[in-house]
Amino acid sequence: MTLAHLSVLGLGGVLLAVPVLLHFLMQPKPVVMTFPALRFLQKRSATNQSRMRLRHLLLLLLRCLLIGLVALAFAGLSVASADFGKWLTLGGIGFATVVVGLIAAAAWFRENRNLMLVSVLGLISILLMFFLVHTVMQVFGKDSGGRLIGRSNEPVAAIVLVDNSPTMEYRFENETRFEKAKGIAAWLINQLPIESQVCVAATDHDTPFFSVDTAAAAKRLGKLDIVYQSATIPDTLDRALPLIEKSELQRREVYIFTDLTEKSWTTETSGAALKRLVENDDTSIFLIDVGVKEPNNLSLQPLELNAASIPPRGEIVVSCDVDRLGAETVPSITFQIQANDPSRPVVRDGKTLYPQQMLTQTTLTPTMAPTGPRTATAPLRFSFADDLPEGTYHGSVALNNADGLPGDDRRYFSFEVKSAVPVLIVHGPDALPDALAACISPYESQDDGKSQFDVTTINQFDLQSPEQLDGFDIVYLLDPAPLSLSMWDGLHASVENGNALGIFLGHNALRKGAAEKSFLHPQATEILGGRLTFPFRAPAGDVAFSPDRLTHPIFKMFRKFESSVPWNTNPVYYHWGIERDSTWEKYPTEIPLRFTDREPALLERTIGSGVVMVMLTPISEPSYSTEREVWNDLFVGDNWPIYQLTVDIGKYLLQGDRDSINVPVGQVIALRNDVTHFPETYRAFSPVSEKTPTNISTVNGRISYKFADTPGNYYLQGNYDGIPLQRGFSANLSLRETDLTRVGQDDVDLVLGSGRYQIATDQNAIELQQGTARKGQEFFPLLMLLALVVMGVEHLLSNRFYKG
Amino acid sequence: MSVEKYLKPEVINQIKRLDLRAQFVVKGFLHGLHASPFHGFSVEFSEHRKYTQGDDLKDIDWQVYAKTDKYYVKKFESETNITGYLVMDLSHSMGYTYRQTLTKFDYGICLAASLAYLMVNQQDPVGLITFNDKIRHSLPPRSKRTQLGNLISLLSNLKPAGVTDFRNSIFQLAAMLKNRSLVMIFSDFLIDEKETMDAVFRLRHSGHDVIMFHILDEAEVSFPFNGVCKMKDPETGDELRVDADGFRSDYVDQIEAFRASLNRQCQKNGIDYVPIDTSMQFDKALLEYLISRRARG
Known part of the structure; x- marks a missing residue:
């Protein structure tokens, strides 16, 4: 219980003396009159005198009570909101006790006109007294649910946490959520007591700190901007809370400005500081919901x-989906690819000018699926083919419709145009290279120059020395027979230098039921990813590929089909077993694919700058053989999953796919940079035209860019032998960052604790709830009402007592 | 109807001469009794008696019936002679009124004069005794016409003063009275109840008929005061500060209980008790007298 203005209470105390003084000093002079029948008055004079004194006393009491109530009301009597109910009950019972007690006393005083009435009233009075005592003990005997800390005008240790994730860019009623949040937060900081400690935190991964003063806090707030790789509210809060925990200020408040989107509130674990915040009630939490409950939005899904x-002369194909949230809008989408212009970007007058020339620009209006709360259209597909010079190309797909959230209205992409990559396919005895060659470089593609691969096929017997591997970016060994140590060493060196190696083991590695000695050599196990054991046999055809997860890039095309891929139609009768050895600690190794018997089917090992993929069953088997048992039926019948897998392994082994140039915002880009073919240093241009280009250099054969914090096309400009050359990449927002799905109250309760926070949507609500938290629940209206009642009773009684 | 207005104290107050007052009161009273059919006021008319079988229905006084719910017939000739004594309380308290036109004393002498007028007209001897702490005046009973003048003359000159010693005065009166008489006491009886009744019983035991006219001021009956008042007893000089509003109901209860107690004791001992206050018309007292007179006829 607190009093906002103690002086008013003091004044009330002084004023209380007024009726008392009036009672004793200013009693009215009685009218003197003759009355012969005085003897009848004398008989009852004692009783009458007592009654008169009682009435005077009652009136005096009522008048004092009236002044006391008014003084208490203006003194700002308040209690913690959680205790308000208890105090109200206490007051109610107390009032009822007094009233019933007075009635009972009056009835008794009037010489017991009705004994039953007096008895019942007395009994009720006693019961009420019992409840009063019980309630008093409850109120004062237990820890209250909430308490008031300090005075209402005391400085505050406050955290003003503003969600600056991309969804806060949602525009509604002519202002973004971020603008609204900043507006309210600025007002809030301005009205905090002047010596308050204020930490303006944001979901931008920055380290929270107390600003020097409220003006500095306001300045920091003004400088906040949307970040495209946001942290969650719970994580940010957990990092900021120790600040106010360590503050010497007694009053602590946390203000969270958020649009209550799921991505900002979903967290797997609560930090220790957040747990303390929930468990202790010494910090007031205000949640300011600036979100829109039913947003309208069109969003472009990630590009493929x-x-x-x-x-x-190859074809670039870009696919994407459009999601619609809320009102029906027919989207219009523009697809464009910029020309490779080495002279752009260029900085003029402090601003970056980007390439303007377009290779292609197409606008489509897709047919939307039937309406619904969240309806996706059929995937959009854009394609472009031309005879392009080698280099890196940038493009984008953009929604032309203006909607609430701009962050998901444009997606960016980059691709490289390279001449066909030289590929060497080495096949062992009885191994058929045709299937692989057809997969990675179809004949028709070779003819029209659209093939990514320039394939050379040789028999293993023709591979005499490691030098023969030079000049090939990718080498495939199809069911290889034993290799010499020098060849293993040569392969190892080739991979280490950044080339790719694909090995498909089969019957040629078998000798007397186990692996041929050549494959167990340490140099071989380093490449193979482990030690070959023996072939697993499954003649019933019940073993096939069975990927655990489709996260590896080689499964990109399979993700849309998920579990419906018919892997079982292509059984594997034999496959090699491999056991993990010490080389796993030396090289990063993973198993992207397994057989249905849970044995590894495909291993990937990174050696140096290159990569090795080892499949433990061959893709070069004939469909039928009279001389031996075939190891699998991978290319028999409906073999599209195997075909696609082989194609995707081929693409993955291609360097370009491994050094991804299409990344999510925030990821560090590390591109291979062979200084024998590319510039050693580059100027990196961000999509933010105000940003100054940065210089990056080649380190360990790679160029790294750490500042891809904005979605868009990034340009790396260099000069090789006097010829301007351009590389680059694109960064896009992840779907999570633009997800407008709102979180439920239960989820917020999980983070902040049920009943521990107050929700506001505007300044007035904050003021009200802030007042409730700081001042508690005020008794002003109740006290004034009570004072009015007391005034009425006093008036009635005085009229009754002093008629005429 | 015109003469009936003189039964009202506020009207009779406008007449200053007591003899005229008495005359008007009695005329108004008798006119009321003979309103229909009008037989005129005559000397022959003496009093009423209870209706008995064989009486002429024309003689039934319907006014009396309306007031008493009993059948009475008028008697037109004097059948009896009874000596009456008007005993007037002269004490200071009798001079009190709060808001009426007549004090208790004024009301009492007006009533006494009217009764005297009535009795003289019936040729009954009537005397007058006044007292406060002792008997102050004594006019022996006579039935002559001149007696009325003497009696009214004495009454007119009386002033209420002094304290009451009712018991002593009545005992003194009882000793004075030799023959059986009708003693009509006009007092507020604001004295000890036992003392009052002892004195009255003394008269009664001496064989006298007694009518107690208990005259109180209207304010003494209804206690119309408000707020805090300091009440002063005019006789004893005692003062009391009271909260009038809080006292009213208690006081009214007490005064009613007092009157009821007197009435009960009087009835028990064959005494007529007439509680009146100064706001009431005179006919109630006169009628009571006539009924009492008839009972002795």
Whole structure:
């Protein structure tokens, strides 16, 4: 219980003396009159005198009570909101006790006109007294649900946490959520007591700190901007809370400005500081919901490219979905690819000018699916093919419709045009290379120059020395027979230098039921990813590929089909077993694919700058053989999953796909940079035209860019032998960052604790709830009402007592 | 109807001469009794008696019936002679009124004069005794016409003063009275109840008929005061500060209980008790007298 203005109470105390003084000093002079029948008055004079004194006393009491109530009301008597009910009950019972007690006393005083009435009233009075005592003990005997800390005008240690994730850019009623949040937050900071400690925190991964003063806090707030790789509210809060925990200020408040989107509130674990905040009630929490409950939005889903690099006459295909939230809007989408202009970007007058020339620009109006709360259209598909010079190309897909959230209205992509990559396919005895060659470089593609691969096929017997591997970016060993140590060493060196190696083991590695000695050599196990054991046999055809998860890039095309891929139609009768050895600690190794018997089917090992993929069953088996048992039926019948898998392994082994040039915002980009073919240093241009270009250099054969914090096309400009050359990449927002799905109250309760916070949507609500939290629940209206009642009773009684 | 207005104290107050007052009161009273059919006021008319079988229905006084719910017939000739004594309380308290036109004393002498007028007209001897702490005046009973003048003359000159010693005065009166008489006491009886009744019983035991006219001021009956008042007893000089509003109901209860107690004791001992206050018309007292007179006829 607190009093906002103690002086008013003091004044009330002084004023209380007024009726008392009037009672004793200013009693009215009685009218003197003759009355012969005085003897009848004398008989009852004692009783009458007592009654008169009682009435005077009652009136005096009522008048004092009236002044006391008014003084208490203006003194700002308040209690913690959680205790308000208890105090109200206490007051109610107390009042009822007094009233019933007075009635009972009056009835008794009037010489017991009705004994039953007096008895019943007395009994009720006693019961009420009992409840009063009980309630008093409850109020004062237990820890209250809430308490008031300090005075209402005391400085505050406050955290003003503003959600600056991309969804806060949602525009509604002519202002973004972020603008609204900043507006309210600025007002809030301005009205905080002047010596308050204020930490303006944001979901931008910055380290929270107390500003020097409220003006500095306001300045920091003004400088906040949307970030495209946001942290969650719970994580940010957890990092900021220790500040106010360590503050010497008694009053602590947390203000969270958020649009209550799921991505900002979903967290797996609560930090220790957040747990303390929920468990202790010494900090007031205000949640300011600036979100829109039913947003309207069209959003472009992440783009899918058929390849990150294409040959000069190859075709780039971009697919995407459009999601619709809320009102029906027919989207209009523009697809564009910029021309490779080495002279752009260029900085003029402090601003970056980007390439303007377009290779293609197409606008489509897709047919939307039937309406619904969240309806996606059929995937959009854009394609482009031309005879392009080698280089990196940038493009974008953009929604032309203006909607609430701009962050998901444009997606960016980059791709490289490269001449066909030289590929060497080495096949062992009885191994058929045709299937692989057809997969990675179809004949028709070779003819029209659209193939990404320039394939050379040789028999293993023709591979005499490691030098023969030079000049090939990718080498495939199809069911290889034992290799010499020098060849293993040569392969190892080739991979280490950044080339790719694909090995498909089969019957040629078998000798007397186990692995041929050549494959157990340490140099071989380093490449193979482990030690071959023996072939697993499954003649019933009940073993096939069975990927655990489709997260690896080689499964990109399978993700849309998920579990409906018919892997079982292509059984594997034999496959090699491999056991993990010490080389796993030396090289990063993973198992992207397993057989249905849970044995590894495909291993990927990174050696140096290159990569090795080892499949433990061959893709070069004949469909039928009279001389031996075939190891699988991978290319028999409906074999599209195997075909697609082989194609995707081929693409993955291609360097371009591994050094992804289409990344999410916030990811560090590390591109291979062979200084024998590319510039050693580059100027990196961000999509933010105000940003100054940065210089980056090649380190360990790679160029790294750490500042891809904005979605868009990034340009790396260099000069090789006097010829301007351009590389680059694109960064896009992840779907999570633009998800407008709102979180439920239960989820917020999980983070902040049920009943521990107050929700406001505007300044007035904050003021009200802030007042309730700081001042507690005020008794002013109740006290004034009570004073009015007391005034009425006093008036009635005085009229009754002093008629005429 | 015109003469009936003189039964009202506020009207009779406008007449200053007591003899005229008495005359008008009695005329108004008798006119009321003979309103229909009008037989005129005559000397022959003496009093009423209870209706008995064989009486002429024309003689039934319907006014009396309306007031008493009993059948009475008028008697037109004097059948009896009874000696009456008008005993007037002269004490200071009798001079009190709060808001009426007549004090208790004024009301009492007006009533006494009217009764005297009535009795003289019936040729009954009537005397007058006044007292406060002792008997102050004594006019022996006579039935002559001149007696009325003497009696009224004495009454007119009386002033209420002094304290009451009712018991002593009545005992003194009882000793004075030799023959059986009708003693009509006009007092507010604001004295000890036992003392009052002892004195009255003394008269009664001496064989006298007694009518107690208990005259109170209207304010003494209804206690119309408000707020805090300081009440002063005019006789004893005692003062009391009271909250009038809080006292009213208690006081009214007490005064009613007092009157009821007197009435009960009087009835028990064959005494007529007439509680009146100064706001009431005179006919109630006169009628009571006539009924009492008839009972002795």
